[in-house]
Amino acid sequence: MSKSKPVKVLVTPNIAETEKAVKEAVSQRKTLLLVGNCWVHYIGRAKSKLEPGERILMIKEDGSLLVHRSVGYEPVNWQPPGCIFHVQSKDNTLEIRAVRRKPAESVKVFFDRIHMVSVLSLVDSGEFSLYASEEDMHKAILLEPSILEEGFKPISYEKKVEPGFVDIYGVDKDGKLVVAEIKRKTAGKKAAFQLAKYIDAIKEKANREVRGILVAPNIAKDVQRLLATFELEFKALDPRKCAETLKKAETRKLEAFFKEETQ
C-alpha cells in the first residue's frame, strides 16, 4: 500500500468533487475539513436548526463531528465519536448526515457552495499531560461540588481539625458529614492514614455519622484495601477535569459579563 499524502486540498470544488472527497474521507476514516455555505438540522435530545451561513465542518477519524462558526470557542453543532455517515447530493446540494443510535440522534449538514475541502491523514501519538495543583482541585470542588458527588454541599475549606487541617468538609445528599482528603497523584498509604486520623478526631466530637473520602486520580490496590479496613471511601477525580471545570466556570463568568455589557 502506498503511503497516502498527509493532506489533500480542493479549493472551490463543485458539489460532485466534494461529495467524492467527503465519501473518501469518511470511508477511509480520515479527518475532514469542509468550508462553505451550509445549514444544519438536528434531531435528538432536542431539535435545532441553523440557518444558512459560511462555516467550518470538521469530521474526525473516530466519527465525531463539529460545526464551527467564525466566532465562539464552542461548536454550534457537534456529535460525539461513533457517528455513522451518509453522504449524498441532490439538486446541487450536498447532504452529510451523521447518525447515532443510542441515544437516537441525527445531524444533517447541507452545503450548496464549497470554498474548500481538505482530507487529512494526521499522525499524532503525542501525549497530553496536565498539571493542576491540589489547590486547583479544591477550588473546582467548591465551585462545582457535583464533581465530588451528586448532592454534595461543601461547608468549609481547609478546616482546622486537630491534628491539622482537612481539605474539604461538607455534607452529602443524606445529610451525613463528609471529609475529603485530596491528592493530585496516585493516593498512597500515607494519605489513607492521614484521612483515618482526621475522621477519628471528628467522630470523637461530632455525635453523627462521618464519611471519609480519599480523592485522587487513582489508587494503588493495597491502599484500596487499607481504606476498606478504615471504612473509608475512594473517589477517582482527574486533576485535568478540575482544571477544565475551573476554566469553564471562568469563561461562563466572562461571557455573562460581556452579555450584560452589551445589553
Place this chain on the structure above:
Amino acid sequence: MSKSKPVKVLVTPNIAETEKAVKEAVSQRKTLLLVGNCWVHYIGRAKSKLEPGERILMIKEDGSLLVHRSVGYEPVNWQPPGCIFHVQSKDNTLEIRAVRRKPAESVKVFFDRIHMVSVLSLVDSGEFSLYASEEDMHKAILLEPSILEEGFKPISYEKKVEPGFVDIYGVDKDGKLVVAEIKRKTAGKKAAFQLAKYIDAIKEKANREVRGILVAPNIAKDVQRLLATFELEFKALDPRKCAETLKKAETRKLEAFFKEETQ
C-alpha cells in the same frame, strides 16, 4: 476596498509563508485553519503540555483558539474569545502565542511542519434556533440540579399536589422547600398564578418555609411584578442550556462505558 476572497489556501507552505499568512489572519480578524506538526504549552489555571503530533489549529475572528486532534469531539487545548496573538518564527519553528489577561493565561503553539494554512472570510448571519421540550428542561435539572441553583437537591418530579402536579420539588442549600414551575417560553401571568396556587396548597400542609421559583428563558415585566406580589422568584434558564446539559451527560456516560470496555 476590494472584496477579499472568501478563502486563501496554501498547501505545504514553508515557515516564512505560514508566518505571513497567520499574521495577516490575526491582524485582519479572519478565521485561520492551520494543519501541521505542532506542540503546545499552556500556563494559566493549570499547566499543560502537548507533545508533538499532527493537528488542526483554529483561530477565530473573535480571538478564540482551538487545537483539535484527529480524534475526540473536544479540543485538546482551547481559549475563549478575546485572546491577543503574538506570531514569530525562529530556527525554522513558528510560534503562535495566545494571551489573556484575566485570568492570566497563555497558550503557545509551535509548528515545525505545515501541511496547510487557510485564511477564511466567513459570512454568517444565520440564526441558530433550538427546541428543547419542557420535559427536557425537567430532566436536565434532575441530572444537574446546580443549573437551577447551587446546592439545590431535587426530591421528586411531577409530584402530585392538589390541585395538580408540580414540575420539580426539592430543597435548597439551606434546607428550605423549593417548588419550581418550568416553562420553555417567556413566562406569562398564567404560570405565575399556577405556581402561587401550588405554593399556597403546600404551605397549608407543610409547616415550613416554601420557595416558589418560576423557571423560564425570560419573563415579562408585569409578570415579574406579579411574582413579587406573590413573594415568588424567577430563575432564567435557557432550554438550549438544558439540551446541552443532557447531551453532555449522555456523552460522558458513553465515554465512561467505552473506557471500561477497553480496560
